[in-house]
Amino acid sequence: MIELKNIYKTYTRKGISIEALKGISLKVEKGDIFGVIGYSGAGKSTLIRLVNYLERPTEGQVLVEGKDLGEYNVKELRAAKKNIGMIFQHFNLLESKKVFDNVAIPLVLLKKDKNEIRKRVLELLDFVGLSDKANSYPSELSGGQKQRVGIARALASNPSILLCDEATSALDPQTTRSILQLLKKINAEYNITVMIITHEMSVIQEICNKVAVMEEGRIIEQGSVLEVFGHPQHLTTQNFVKTVIQNSITDSVYKSLKPEPGSRVYKLEYMGSSASEPTLYEMIRAYDVKVNILFANTTEIQETTLATIIIQLKGESSVVDQALSFLRNNGVGVEEVESNVVNYSYN
Numbered sequence: 001m002i003e004l005k006n007i008y009k010t011y012t013r014k015g016i017s018i019e020a021l022k023g024i025s026l027k028v029e030k031g032d033i034f035g036v037i038g039y040s041g042a043g044k045s046t047l048i049r050l051v052n053y054l055e056r057p058t059e060g061q062v063l064v065e066g067k068d069l070g071e072y073n074v075k076e077l078r079a080a081k082k083n084i085g086m087i088f089q090h091f092n093l094l095e096s097k098k099v100f101d102n103v104a105i106p107l108v109l110l111k112k113d114k115n116e117i118r119k120r121v122l123e124l125l126d127f128v129g130l131s132d133k134a135n136s137y138p139s140e141l142s143g144g145q146k147q148r149v150g151i152a153r154a155l156a157s158n159p160s161i162l163l164c165d166e167a168t169s170a171l172d173p174q175t176t177r178s179i180l181q182l183l184k185k186i187n188a189e190y191n192i193t194v195m196i197i198t199h200e201m202s203v204i205q206e207i208c209n210k211v212a213v214m215e216e217g218r219i220i221e222q223g224s225v226l227e228v229f230g231h232p233q234h235l236t237t238q239n240f241v242k243t244v245i246q247n248s249i250t251d252s253v254y255k256s257l258k259p260e261p262g263s264r265v266y267k268l269e270y271m272g273s274s275a276s277e278p279t280l281y282e283m284i285r286a287y288d289v290k291v292n293i294l295f296a297n298t299t300e301i302q303e304t305t306l307a308t309i310i311i312q313l314k315g316e317s318s319v320v321d322q323a324l325s326f327l328r329n330n331g332v333g334v335e336e337v338e339s340n341v342v343n344y345s346y347n
């Protein structure tokens with residue numbers, strides 16, 4: 001549906017070259033809500049602007065619906081862009097035009113007749129929950145309402161792809177949530193593929209099914225949101241995941257741990273069905289080990305539960321090993337956090 005093949009993008013300003021993208025390849029399938037996350041300057045905006053050819057790649061191919069945008073003439077490119085809507089961080093509405101006229105812009109440009117425009121705009125305003133604001137000016141709207149107008153305008157020409165460039169970054173958390181829910185509804189009801197760039201992992205967690213993590217013009221990690229949140233490989237990804245999922249012992253618990261010979265600390269990770277089974281209880285019943293729960297957290301991602309429990313385990317070494325094998329055999333991820341609490345560097 002959207003495919004970027006080995007993309008390089010170099011900007012040249014006053015004789016200085018900036019390599020914004022360095023060999024990006026990714027695939028967004030039809031129906032995906034695909035998130036791209038990265039810190040400021042990672043190249044996210046450049047990447048999303050390539051998808052509708054607001055920027056052209058220096059090298060590499062951008063394929064939309066299997067067609068290379070670079071091979072289109074001006075007319076074909078204009079037709080292809082009609083299929084791609086876009087919304088922006090600062091909404092980009094025309095302040096001098098009423099809400100109705102802002103939403104109508106793409107249809108006017110497509111030279112649709114007046115009755116058709118009226119019908120479509122009213123339908124879209126109803127869809128985004130702004131039927132009563134048709135005659136208001138953007139300056140009379142809240143940020144969330146302005147973004148709803150931006151969304152209605154982006155949908156006017158019936159696109160099959162919606163690009164969102166930091167679309168919720170200027171909004172408060174509650175408004176962000178309502179806009180994200182609207183994007184989810186657009187994806188589900190109109191079967192529109194959504195591509196989102198953001199620097200907030202909570203946005204990815206809330207609605208995306210796939211994610212790519214960018215750093216310095218490269219994709220350092222990509223996959224399903226569940227995979228990437230469950231097992232982040234790269235340090236930057238781990239830092240992003242930490243902003244939404246706490247998975248380590250709090251300082252106070254860490255400091256209160258008593259050094260004990262034969263006692264070890266393990267992080268247990270449960271995903272999906274393993275989270276609803278009483279495996280820890282069964283382990284305690286079956287093996288002669290003492291369990292002290294130091295930390296527990298559950299999160300829901302893509303309607304799947306992800307749970308982390310950190311335990312201190314005490315018992316005879318061979319029995320501890322058997323107990324841990326029991327957990328692993330029952331789908332629980334087991335990782336030793338510290339080899340031995342005796343080695344902790346506190347008094």
Ligand SMILES: Nc1ncnc2c1ncn2[C@@H]1O[C@H](COP(=O)(O)OP(=O)(O)OP(=O)(O)O)[C@@H](O)[C@H]1O
Nearest residue numbers: 011013018020038039040041042043044045046047
């Ligand atoms: N039009 C441009 N001319 C020159 N350099 C640019 C241009 N646009 C982006 N850059 C540079 O390319 C790099 C990537 O910028 P880009 O805006 O794509 O990153 P970003 O991840 O979207 O960052 P932010 O979240 O701050 O917008 C940066 O070093 C930026 O300065």
